[in-house]
Amino acid sequence: MKPVLHPDIADIEAAAVFAALADPTRLAIVxxxxxxEEFESRCSSFTDFGSPSLLTYHFNKLREAGVTRxxxxxxxxxxSLRREDLDARFPGLLDSIIATARRDPSVPRIPEGRLIAx
Amino acid sequence: MKPVLHPDIADIEAAAVFAALADPTRLAIVxxxxxxEEFESRCSSFTDFGSPSLLTYHFNKLREAGVTRxxxxxxxxxxSLRREDLDARFPGLLDSIIATARRDPSVPRIPEGRLIAx
DNA sequence: TCAAAATTTCAATGATCATTGAATTTAGGG
DNA sequence: CCCTAAATTCAATGATCATTGAAATTTTGA
Numbered sequence: 001m002k003p004v005l006h007p008d009i010a011d012i013e014a015a016a017v018f019a020a021l022a023d024p025t026r027l028a029i030v031x032x033x034x035x036x037e038e039f040e041s042r043c044s045s046f047t048d049f050g051s052p053s054l055l056t057y058h059f060n061k062l063r064e065a066g067v068t069r070x071x072x073x074x075x076x077x078x079x080s081l082r083r084e085d086l087d088a089r090f091p092g093l094l095d096s097i098i099a100t101a102r103r104d105p106s107v108p109r110i111p112e113g114r115l116i117a118x
Numbered sequence: 119m120k121p122v123l124h125p126d127i128a129d130i131e132a133a134a135v136f137a138a139l140a141d142p143t144r145l146a147i148v149x150x151x152x153x154x155e156e157f158e159s160r161c162s163s164f165t166d167f168g169s170p171s172l173l174t175y176h177f178n179k180l181r182e183a184g185v186t187r188x189x190x191x192x193x194x195x196x197x198s199l200r201r202e203d204l205d206a207r208f209p210g211l212l213d214s215i216i217a218t219a220r221r222d223p224s225v226p227r228i229p230e231g232r233l234i235a236x
Numbered sequence: 237t238c239a240a241a242a243t244t245t246c247a248a249t250g251a252t253c254a255t256t257g258a259a260t261t262t263a264g265g266g
Numbered sequence: 267c268c269c270t271a272a273a274t275t276c277a278a279t280g281a282t283c284a285t286t287g288a289a290a291t292t293t294t295g296a
Contacts, residue, residue, distance in 0.1 A: 014222040015142045022137035023254075044272060054255060056274055075263050075272045090221055096214035103208055104132040141284075162242060172285060174244055193242045193293045 004063070004070045004077075009085045012066035017090070020065035021097060025049050026058050028108035030067065031101040033081050036116040040071065040080035045116045049108065078118075122181070122188045122195075127203045130184035135208070138183035139215060143167050144176050146226040148185065149219040151199050154234040158189070158198035163234045167226060196236075 021027050028049055033041060046055055059079060062068040066085065071078045086094045101107050110116065139145050146167055151159060164173055177197060180186040184203065189196045204212045219225050228234065 013224050014218045015140055015145050015225070017218075018136045018145070019140035022133055022140045024133045025254085027133050027136070042272090050254095051256075052273060053257075053275085057254075072273095075270095077273070090218045092210075092214050093218050096210050100132045100135075100208045100211050106131050107133070143284085160242090168284095169286075170243060171245085171287075175284075190243095193240095195243070 004072060006063060006069060006082075007066045009066075009089050012085070012089050014090065016065045017067060017086075017093070020062050020067050023058070023061075024106070024108060025054075026062055027101050029058060029062065030081065031098065031107055032110055032116055033068075033079065034098040034101075038116070038118050040078040040118070041116045042118060043070075043077045043079055046110075048110050048114070122190060124181060124187060124200075125184045127184075127207050130204070130207050132208065134183045135185060135204075135211070138180050138185050141176070141179075142224070142226060143172075144180055145219050147176060147180065148199070149216065149225055150228055150234055151186075151197065152216040152219075156234070156236050158196040158236070159234045160236060161188075161195045161197055164228075166228050166232070 021030065029046055032046065032049075043055060043059060044052070049055065050058065059068070059070065059077075062079075063070050066082060066089075069080050069082050071080075081094065083094060139148065147164055150164065150167075161173060161177060162170070167173065168176065177186065177188065177195075180197075181188050184200060184207075187198050187200050189198075199212065201212060
């Protein structure tokens with residue numbers, strides 16, 4: 001299993017972060033993670049947003065941009081927001097992004113009550 | 119002269135704003151406008167960032183996303199950030215974006231001393 | 237009315253994007 | 267050891283992107 005690669009904090013670029021959030025599906029994923037109770041979520045919790053294959057694609061974009069972290073455990077993968085890292089690199093940005101997504105009803109949402117499970 | 123169209127505040131979408139900022143050249147333009155003394159700048163002040171034709175393209179993207187406002191006067195055009203509108207729609211977002219661009223050295227900059235003229 | 241300046245338009249280019257679906261890999265549990 | 271669940275890989279698709287350069291447009295000032 002090839003290791004999952006993440007950019008160093010210093011290599012996270014503003015334009016790349018915005019590009020990662022430019023897609024409604026990815027913005028929805030980030031919002032769902034921010035809204036979730038748990039620190040990390042299983043990737044397969046996001047099936048509402050697309051097929052497994054498509055989710056792999058979007059999770060890669062988010063990870064490569066430095067927005068998320070992915071941890072492999074057994075046959076599953078767990079995603080989380082890189083809160084500390086992003087706050088260190090661009091203070092306040094992540095919170096601002098989340099607040100923005102919250103205010104925009106056009107960002108897709110997981111049906112009320114459905115959980116982002118661990 | 120066909121009028122310049124701007125989206126209503128309510129129609130500004132988060133993903134569209136992020137898409138507008140996803141390009142290094144456009145992020146540089148926004149940063150330069152934020153850094154400028156004046157409220158608005160003549161479009162031709164940004165020639166450092168590309169050819170006239172290319173600038174038209176990028177200014178259109180920014181305007182269509184709701185990030186900037188364009189005013190035509192004579193043979194010139196004047197761009198400005200839609201500060202109030204963006205603050206109303208997504209409070210804090212624009213400031214956060216500007217602070218983020220400032221912190222990222224990879225965002226292109228106009229050579230020190232060169233002005234964004236009116 | 238002419239000429240120059242500022243900007244747009246247009247077509248063409250190659251690159252990257254989001255999406256699909258089928259085939260494959262990976263790892264754990266019985 | 268096999269079965270199954272979870273996820274990736276891969277190729278193919280059409281759409282949109284950023285960029286170029288040449289031609290057209292618009293408007294003002296001489």
